[in-house]
Amino acid sequence: MSSIIRQTLAMLRANLFSLPRRLAISLSMALSIALVVCVLAGFLSMAKGFEKTLTGTGSPSVAVILGGGTNQESGSDIPAGAVRVLEAMKSDIGVIRNAAGNLVSSRELVVPVEVRSNEGAGERTLALRGMEPSGPSLRDGVRLSAGRLFAPGAREIVVGARLAQEFPGFGVGDTFRLGAVDWRVAGHFSARGSAFESEIWADLDAVRSAFDRQGQVQSFRLRLVEPFALKTLQNALAKVTGTPLVAISEADLYAGQSSRTADLIRLLGWPIALLMAIGATAGALNTMMSSVSDRTIEIATVRALGFNRLPTFAATWAEATLLGAFGAVIGTAASCLAFNGWQASTVGANNARMTFELAVSGDVMLTGGLLGLAIGIVGGALPAFAATRLPLTAALRARGQ
Amino acid sequence: MTDSTKDEAYIALKNVRKSYKIGIEPIPIFSGLDLTIPRSDFVAVMGPSGSGKSTLLNMLAGIDLPDAGELRIGGNRLDRMGETARSAWRAHNMGIVFQFYNLLPMLNAAENVELPLLLKPLSARERRVRVGKVLDLVGLSGREKQYPAMMSGGQQQRIGIARAIVADPELLLCDEPTGDLDRKSADEILDMLRFLNRELGKTVVMVTHDPQAALYARRTLHLDKGSFVEENRAA
Ligand SMILES: Nc1ncnc2c1ncn2[C@@H]1O[C@H](COP(=O)(O)OP(=O)(O)OP(=O)(O)O)[C@@H](O)[C@H]1O
Ligand SMILES: [Mg+2]
Numbered sequence: 001m002s003s004i005i006r007q008t009l010a011m012l013r014a015n016l017f018s019l020p021r022r023l024a025i026s027l028s029m030a031l032s033i034a035l036v037v038c039v040l041a042g043f044l045s046m047a048k049g050f051e052k053t054l055t056g057t058g059s060p061s062v063a064v065i066l067g068g069g070t071n072q073e074s075g076s077d078i079p080a081g082a083v084r085v086l087e088a089m090k091s092d093i094g095v096i097r098n099a100a101g102n103l104v105s106s107r108e109l110v111v112p113v114e115v116r117s118n119e120g121a122g123e124r125t126l127a128l129r130g131m132e133p134s135g136p137s138l139r140d141g142v143r144l145s146a147g148r149l150f151a152p153g154a155r156e157i158v159v160g161a162r163l164a165q166e167f168p169g170f171g172v173g174d175t176f177r178l179g180a181v182d183w184r185v186a187g188h189f190s191a192r193g194s195a196f197e198s199e200i201w202a203d204l205d206a207v208r209s210a211f212d213r214q215g216q217v218q219s220f221r222l223r224l225v226e227p228f229a230l231k232t233l234q235n236a237l238a239k240v241t242g243t244p245l246v247a248i249s250e251a252d253l254y255a256g257q258s259s260r261t262a263d264l265i266r267l268l269g270w271p272i273a274l275l276m277a278i279g280a281t282a283g284a285l286n287t288m289m290s291s292v293s294d295r296t297i298e299i300a301t302v303r304a305l306g307f308n309r310l311p312t313f314a315a316t317w318a319e320a321t322l323l324g325a326f327g328a329v330i331g332t333a334a335s336c337l338a339f340n341g342w343q344a345s346t347v348g349a350n351n352a353r354m355t356f357e358l359a360v361s362g363d364v365m366l367t368g369g370l371l372g373l374a375i376g377i378v379g380g381a382l383p384a385f386a387a388t389r390l391p392l393t394a395a396l397r398a399r400g401q
Numbered sequence: 402m403t404d405s406t407k408d409e410a411y412i413a414l415k416n417v418r419k420s421y422k423i424g425i426e427p428i429p430i431f432s433g434l435d436l437t438i439p440r441s442d443f444v445a446v447m448g449p450s451g452s453g454k455s456t457l458l459n460m461l462a463g464i465d466l467p468d469a470g471e472l473r474i475g476g477n478r479l480d481r482m483g484e485t486a487r488s489a490w491r492a493h494n495m496g497i498v499f500q501f502y503n504l505l506p507m508l509n510a511a512e513n514v515e516l517p518l519l520l521k522p523l524s525a526r527e528r529r530v531r532v533g534k535v536l537d538l539v540g541l542s543g544r545e546k547q548y549p550a551m552m553s554g555g556q557q558q559r560i561g562i563a564r565a566i567v568a569d570p571e572l573l574l575c576d577e578p579t580g581d582l583d584r585k586s587a588d589e590i591l592d593m594l595r596f597l598n599r600e601l602g603k604t605v606v607m608v609t610h611d612p613q614a615a616l617y618a619r620r621t622l623h624l625d626k627g628s629f630v631e632e633n634r635a636a
Binding site: 010014017018304306308393396 | 455456459462464465484485489491492493495503505506508512515516517520521522564
């Protein structure tokens with residue numbers, strides 16, 4: 001082992017053993033770093049959880065047709081005539097048909113409804129989706145967890161499992177008022193935690209009549225024979241005149257929503273975390289400066305014995321880095337415990353609430369941890385340099401311990 | 402290391418100037434100091450407070466540099482060496498004993514003594530053996546694991562001496578090594594320094610305020626107003 005490394009290790013040991021002398025300030029450095037890590041991990045896990053929920057939602061083999069020049073359901077409008085033209089196409093348009101040769105499809109309409117939440121804290125907007133009877137079968141991973149589906153034409157709803165948990169009055173068999181009319185809760189469905197679970201489903205015609213939306217269609221869902229058949233469908237849509245129609249895969253529809261919102265969360269989170277990181281770096285700098293002044297005599301003593309400048313630098317820097325790493329570990333552990341699985345909700349698609357779980361994933365922990373470590377490294381550099389510049393004569397003049 | 406052993410001036414200061422700036426006015430401490438110390442000498446340096454005794458010792462240790470003049474030890478021009486070279490020179494040629502011992506409080510006796518050996522290409526085993534030997538020499542074998550805080554001042558200073566000699570340097574520099582000790586402990590330490598000088602041939606330069614301590618040296622130099630005013634050769 002080289003002499004420099006031995007010197008550094010000996011100094012580092014002396015540093016770390018002397019940490020109890022600086023317990024309060026060293027802990028406060030580690031904790032302020034942990035706090036920054038927590039804040040960043042909080043935002044990132046929110047973005048992550050949101051993404052996970054939405055990317056888990058769509059299927060690449062379901063096509064969603066939208067009209068009116070938008071690629072989102074909310075502003076979309078498909079004229080009834082356009083749907084009829086599609087239904088009349090007998091050529092191969094890349095989608096699955098039933099035995100009779102008719103499209104397996106669902107015309108759909110989403111209506112935002114105000115619902116009083118469990119905590120009594122005001123009202124929340126939920127998405128009530130009117131769909132045709134084949135609608136549920138056009139969604140992958142959907143399973144009835146209680147009761148049955150809505151009956152065609154009836155004022156019945158099936159409620160996503162997440163909503164059923166959150167709101168009172170969604171028990172199977174209960175009557176629930178949405179808009180101006182009462183609905184009977186026919187069942188609950190689960191969808192692997194995806195965004196579908198934040199929706200309420202009902203028969204298309206029942207929704208249209210209850211909310212006075214006769215004849216309106218926002219989206220038209222079809223099952224593709226295979227994901228690549230989307231192109232065939234898009235070509236077919238180009239032949240529909242009178243209104244611009246687009247077909248996108250359900251997966252892309254939700255991924256597009258998720259990246260917009262997740263980016264927004266990150267865009268909000270990073271500057272806050274970085275601002276706090278600057279504060280924590282200043283704190284780390286201060287802590288390490290006081291560590292150097294606390295160890296002045298020791299540093300000067302070993303330098304007088306013949307130790308190099310480099311080990312003084314390295315040992316001080318390593319102390320800062322270790323404190324940073326310690327803070328990063330506390331921060332990631334705390335955010336893992338505090339945030340992972342935490343329920344959050346935000347305005348998702350169709351301006352309705354979407355509930356999701358925060359996900360403190362591996363890359364979230366890594367990013368947060370690295371930021372914490374960086375604070376230690378950056379904050380420790382200057383004090384480490386200062387440690388090499390201690391005036392030895394003045395330090396040795398001071399009384400020893 | 403060039404070795405001009407035969408020449409009697411192991412340490413040679415020629416026309417050394419040194420001043421400290423306090424405010425804007427430079428306060429001269431030495432303005433043309435000359436000094437030669439032969440190998441294996443034991444010199445006590447006395448003088449009033451502020452006369453520059455510690456400054457002289459720091460220059461001999463390569464911790465401080467003269468503003469002008471020559472500072473030669475064992476054939477090396479310390480005043481012309483860079484910081485790193487002087488660190489290395491210290492590691493190989495000199496041991497230093499402080500008034501307040503300057504032991505690292507969170508290292509035990511053996512670890513404190515071992516510090517200078519970390520600068521040498523020695524295995525852990527070799528280092529342990531040498532630490533054991535010097536602890537024995539200063540009469541503290543068996544106390545390897547004790548921490549400085551558990552020891553008396555006299556014991557701490559013996560650790561300090563063990564640390565100064567463990568790497569077997571030629572030169573021992575002591576700044577008031579007994580300044581903080583009672584008479585009995587002081588005499589033990591001084592006996593030890595005399596032993597190191599007489600039996601092991603170390604060159605010892607010791608700053609002291611205590612005339613009794615100075616009696617242990619071969620000669621005493623009195624430093625006043627920047628030069629040596631009196632030189633006393635003892636038996
Ligand atoms: N780093 C420094 N900056 C400014 N002045 C200094 C510095 N080091 C020493 N001095 C001044 O130089 C003079 C000599 O100091 P030095 O410590 O060498 O004296 P000394 O003889 O060892 O005194 P004492 O007996 O009190 O230890 C003093 O006046 C001191 O104030
Ligand atoms: Mg002094």
